[in-house]
Amino acid sequence: MASQALIRDFEDLIGKENVFSSEADRQSYSYDSAVLAPVVPSLVLRPTSTEQLGVCVKKLYDNGIPMTVRGAGTNLSGGTIPDNTDTVVILTNGLNRIIEINSDDLYAVVEPGVITAQFAAEVAKKNLFYPPDPGSQAVSTIGGNIAENAGGLRGLKYGVTKDYLMGVEFFDATGEIVKSGSRTVKCVTGYNLAGMLVQSEGTLGIISQAILKLVPPPKASKALMAVFDEVQDAAEAVAGIIAAHVVPCTLELLDNNTIVRVDDYTKAGLPREAGAILLIEVDGHPAQVADDAEAVERVLKANRARAVHVPKDAEEKFKLWEARRMALPVLARCRPTTVLEDATVPRSQIPAMMKAVNEIAAKHKLEVGTFGHAGDGNLHPTFLCDKRDKDEFHRVEEAIDEMFDVALKLHGTLSGEHGIGTAKSKWMEKETSRGTILFSQRLRRALDPKGLFNATKLVGI
Amino acid sequence: MSNLHELSQRLMALDDRITACMKCGMCQAVCPMFGASGMEADVARGKLALIDNLAHEMIQDPEAVADKLGRCLLCGSCQASCPPGVQIMDVFMEAREIVNAYLGLHPVKKMIFRALLPQPSVFNLAMRVGAPMQGLMFRSTGAPQGTVCAPMLNFMLGDRHMRPLAKKPLHVRHGALDERRQPGGIKVAFYPGCMGDKMYVDMAEACLKVLRHHNVAVFMPKGLTCCGIPALSSGDADGMVKQMKVNLKALDGGDFDYILSPCGSCTSTVKELWPRYAGRIGAVEKRKADQLAAKAMDINAFLVDVLKVQPAGTPAGNATSVTYHDSCHLKKSLGVVSQPRAVMAANPAYKVVEMAEPDRCCGCGGSFNLFHYDYSRKIGQRKRDNVVASQAEVVAAGCPACMMQLEDVLSHNKDRVRVMHTVEIYAESLK
Ligand SMILES: Cc1cc2nc3c(=O)[nH]c(=O)nc-3n(C[C@H](O)[C@H](O)[C@H](O)COP(=O)(O)OP(=O)(O)OC[C@H]3O[C@@H](n4cnc5c(N)ncnc54)[C@H](O)[C@@H]3O)c2cc1C
Ligand code: SF4
Ligand code: SF4
Numbered sequence: 001m002a003s004q005a006l007i008r009d010f011e012d013l014i015g016k017e018n019v020f021s022s023e024a025d026r027q028s029y030s031y032d033s034a035v036l037a038p039v040v041p042s043l044v045l046r047p048t049s050t051e052q053l054g055v056c057v058k059k060l061y062d063n064g065i066p067m068t069v070r071g072a073g074t075n076l077s078g079g080t081i082p083d084n085t086d087t088v089v090i091l092t093n094g095l096n097r098i099i100e101i102n103s104d105d106l107y108a109v110v111e112p113g114v115i116t117a118q119f120a121a122e123v124a125k126k127n128l129f130y131p132p133d134p135g136s137q138a139v140s141t142i143g144g145n146i147a148e149n150a151g152g153l154r155g156l157k158y159g160v161t162k163d164y165l166m167g168v169e170f171f172d173a174t175g176e177i178v179k180s181g182s183r184t185v186k187c188v189t190g191y192n193l194a195g196m197l198v199q200s201e202g203t204l205g206i207i208s209q210a211i212l213k214l215v216p217p218p219k220a221s222k223a224l225m226a227v228f229d230e231v232q233d234a235a236e237a238v239a240g241i242i243a244a245h246v247v248p249c250t251l252e253l254l255d256n257n258t259i260v261r262v263d264d265y266t267k268a269g270l271p272r273e274a275g276a277i278l279l280i281e282v283d284g285h286p287a288q289v290a291d292d293a294e295a296v297e298r299v300l301k302a303n304r305a306r307a308v309h310v311p312k313d314a315e316e317k318f319k320l321w322e323a324r325r326m327a328l329p330v331l332a333r334c335r336p337t338t339v340l341e342d343a344t345v346p347r348s349q350i351p352a353m354m355k356a357v358n359e360i361a362a363k364h365k366l367e368v369g370t371f372g373h374a375g376d377g378n379l380h381p382t383f384l385c386d387k388r389d390k391d392e393f394h395r396v397e398e399a400i401d402e403m404f405d406v407a408l409k410l411h412g413t414l415s416g417e418h419g420i421g422t423a424k425s426k427w428m429e430k431e432t433s434r435g436t437i438l439f440s441q442r443l444r445r446a447l448d449p450k451g452l453f454n455a456t457k458l459v460g461i
Numbered sequence: 462m463s464n465l466h467e468l469s470q471r472l473m474a475l476d477d478r479i480t481a482c483m484k485c486g487m488c489q490a491v492c493p494m495f496g497a498s499g500m501e502a503d504v505a506r507g508k509l510a511l512i513d514n515l516a517h518e519m520i521q522d523p524e525a526v527a528d529k530l531g532r533c534l535l536c537g538s539c540q541a542s543c544p545p546g547v548q549i550m551d552v553f554m555e556a557r558e559i560v561n562a563y564l565g566l567h568p569v570k571k572m573i574f575r576a577l578l579p580q581p582s583v584f585n586l587a588m589r590v591g592a593p594m595q596g597l598m599f600r601s602t603g604a605p606q607g608t609v610c611a612p613m614l615n616f617m618l619g620d621r622h623m624r625p626l627a628k629k630p631l632h633v634r635h636g637a638l639d640e641r642r643q644p645g646g647i648k649v650a651f652y653p654g655c656m657g658d659k660m661y662v663d664m665a666e667a668c669l670k671v672l673r674h675h676n677v678a679v680f681m682p683k684g685l686t687c688c689g690i691p692a693l694s695s696g697d698a699d700g701m702v703k704q705m706k707v708n709l710k711a712l713d714g715g716d717f718d719y720i721l722s723p724c725g726s727c728t729s730t731v732k733e734l735w736p737r738y739a740g741r742i743g744a745v746e747k748r749k750a751d752q753l754a755a756k757a758m759d760i761n762a763f764l765v766d767v768l769k770v771q772p773a774g775t776p777a778g779n780a781t782s783v784t785y786h787d788s789c790h791l792k793k794s795l796g797v798v799s800q801p802r803a804v805m806a807a808n809p810a811y812k813v814v815e816m817a818e819p820d821r822c823c824g825c826g827g828s829f830n831l832f833h834y835d836y837s838r839k840i841g842q843r844k845r846d847n848v849v850a851s852q853a854e855v856v857a858a859g860c861p862a863c864m865m866q867l868e869d870v871l872s873h874n875k876d877r878v879r880v881m882h883t884v885e886i887y888a889e890s891l892k
Pocket of ligand 3: 492495505536540
């Protein structure tokens with residue numbers, strides 16, 4: 001726990017009500033959504049203005065105290081778990097103002113603690129659209145989204161958080177304020193530091209403000225569900241759709257185990273014997289939507305889709321997407337521990353990856369369900385286990401090791417969207433190179449000489 | 462309980478259920494307490510982690526844990542939307558009981574839960590003595606909700622605006638009821654709940670009127686008392702069990718097909734909690750509680766599902782607009798959602814308009830309201846803003862505790878929105 005003197009200093013600086021030092025409070029910031037051991041921080045601070053944030057960072061820097069910034073703590077890679085028990089956690093939920101939504105120039109300026117879904121809803125009230133929609137959007141924050149470069153179901157057509165970041169303002173480790181980007185569509189002033197902050201996982205700076213791009217909402221959309229006997233065919237259909245130059249906004253895959261589990265739970269009447277289903281949505285101008293849907297259907301049939309369903313009304317469409325939304329919740333109900341992974345491969349390699357995941361699971365006698373953003377090649381093999389069963393959990397770890405080996409061999413990546421944190425840092429060199437690690441560490445040390453920002457995350461410092 | 466070790470052993474027994482929490486954090490989206498405080502320790506994820514750590518004796522401060530556990534409305538919103546379906550409410554209730562057993566119950570709570578509430582005659586007497594004295598302490602707020610406040614009792618009640626106690630409680634007005642069943646007809650036990658009996662008597666009368674209109678015979682014995690949920694939420698399972706025993710005895714021997722309450726909290730207690738705790742008294746009581754639970758039904762659900770009350774069709778041109786607040790116990794525990802809306806729509810003089818977030822907790826939370834009035838008001842303000850934004854003239858709920866909270870926040874804001882029970886709205890349309 002932090003010294004009484006330090007606690008009092010912070011109470012003077014940002015108010016007693018924003019400094020949390022009790023054991024119970026501190027321990028509730030010792031974990032995030034990753035399946036990793038908790039580490040209790042020494043103190044928790046909640047600045048309520050940019051100025052207060054700067055003051056906190058400076059004071060911690062001057063005292064050489066490590067710090068970890070935390071949005072909603074929904075990251076799946078341990079990014080918000082303190083490096084050690086000296087660490088101070090800085091919360092961003094005191095910085096949660098939407099400063100501006102500009103309908104003429106199509107941008108918004110927000111503080112980092114703004115909740116993604118709430119932001120999207122405010123924007124929608126002005127008939128504008130903020131597409132990034134991670135599954136955690138009801139609680140995750142814009143700061144966390146930028147720092148993890150979060151993506152969502154619409155990533156295929158609309159891209160991910162980085163594609164909407166026009167500018168940032170952030171504090172470096174010494175407490176200096178840094179700005180990059182602007183409210184203009186074009187801006188080439190200085191280094192693209194905004195790009196650097198994307199997926200930096202709290203290691204380079206603490207974002208205090210972001211300028212986000214907005215787009216006009218699509219006028220129409222249409223959903224389809226295709227049923228395949230073989231995963232292989234579904235995967236080939238994915239590649240076929242893209243090759244036909246149709247870019248759906250969403251293209252999701254559910255494997256057999258996931259289908260069965262979801263159907264057991266929802267009794268939705270899903271095709272239980274199907275090897276896989278694809279859920280597809282096309283959007284845009286009504287004429288384009290009709291064309292695209294037709295083209296998609298053609299490709300699906302050409303790739304041996306056993307059936308293609310088009311929901312006839314909004315209610316049926318809702319039910320269709322419900323199957324996808326329920327994938328994780330339903331799998332999570334099966335066993336005490338759910339380890340959701342994030343293996344991502346080029347789209348053409350999805351069949352090989354799916355095959356490998358199932359073989360690896362069988363070899364280690366583990367249950368796995370795979371679903372994910374097939375259109376992006378971003379799969380979420382989800383291992384079901386009980387982490388208290390040491391042997392079983394060890395087998396899960398081994399399986400994950402092997403799975404990433406396969407993903408990398410297939411020219412894939414360790415993480416499509418959940419980040420590296422501490423959970424995957426040991427594989428970084430395998431995907432990149434020794435030089436990449438050293439370069440990244442040099443960069444970090446130059447910007448954060450005392451190694452105070454999330455030092456153990458990503459590549460270490 | 463003698464020591465922290467024993468305490469942690471009991472908590473360890475909850476381990477299985479706590480482990481099911483995958484720490485996804487999705488409960489943050491729906492937790493009213495987290496919405497108001499923004500503190501991780503206040504949301505289900507934080508509380509489960511706290512209980513888990515306490516179980517492993519990492520925290521040596523059970524008072525702090527008791528305090529954190531108390532910062533919860535037990536609204537069940539987290540459980541209703543938890544992806545892996547963690548039985549959060551069971552864990553919280555049990556953890557409160559365990560921590561409470563270790564720390565001991567607050568003397569005031571002990572007096573209320575174990576001496577006052579299990580003795581209906583003493584409870585009723587206290588309230589009857591209190592009712593005429595209200596005039597001395599309370600004065601009208603002048604708000605459209607007809608609320609009163611008591612500046613002299615601020616130390617105890619805070620700046621609350623509330624409905625005055627009824628001059629004559631329901632049980633005094635009617636005595637014991639045991640009406641004769643019509644040939645082939647239905648007979649119900651009517652459980653008005655403390656608030657239906659002592660504060661919202663007009664609401665309880667409206668229920669009786671509706672039941673009579675539909676030729677339903679009513680059984681309302683003497684000697685009913687609190688259902689026990691306030692005691693249980695305070696960690697006093699013994700107090701709750703005592704109160705349940707009194708009620709089981711009062712209802713014993715009655716011939717009825719359903720037991721109905723206009724209070725969502727009472728209904729869910731009878732339906733879900735009595736059978737769970739009755740085994741602690743004995744096998745006979747357990748059987749009785751199980752039988753009652755099978756017959757327990759929310760009055761809205763009874764009107765719609767059993768009596769087939771239906772919406773009246775197009776509302777009148779000058780219909781009063783009413784918006785509906787989904788009480789947590791009704792929606793999240795009992796799954797009663799469409800029926801209260803249908804009951805209101807059965808009166809063509811009203812038109813139902815939806816507010817934003819109708820199922821977001823209003824912030825009452827039973828005894829939470831007593832101990833965390835500041836948060837309760839803060840949470841209530843969001844509900845008030847949604848009610849006002851709906852532009853409805855009336856806000857209705859299916860739970861008197863929510864009605865009390867709605868009246869408090871609306872009255873403080875001097876809003877011209879009246880608060881009614883859904884059944885009162887329907888009753889108005891009956892001759
Ligand atoms: C059920 C569930 C579904 C999910 N679905 C998706 C999905 O579909 N797509 C996806 O991409 N991810 C998904 N995630 C992962 C996670 O929600 C995202 O990574 C999200 O962006 C994290 O946001 P957060 O506010 O919770 O950030 P946190 O978890 O609090 O923080 C994440 C990282 O960002 C850093 N950080 C936070 N705020 C700042 C700031 N102001 N400045 C600098 N660094 C900061 C932290 O230090 C940490 O390293 C999901 C997670 C869960 C639990
Ligand atoms: S929603 Fe459920 S599983 Fe997720 S953190 Fe909350 S309690 Fe745990
Ligand atoms: S019961 Fe309600 S107040 Fe308590 S943690 Fe769950 S959502 Fe929050």
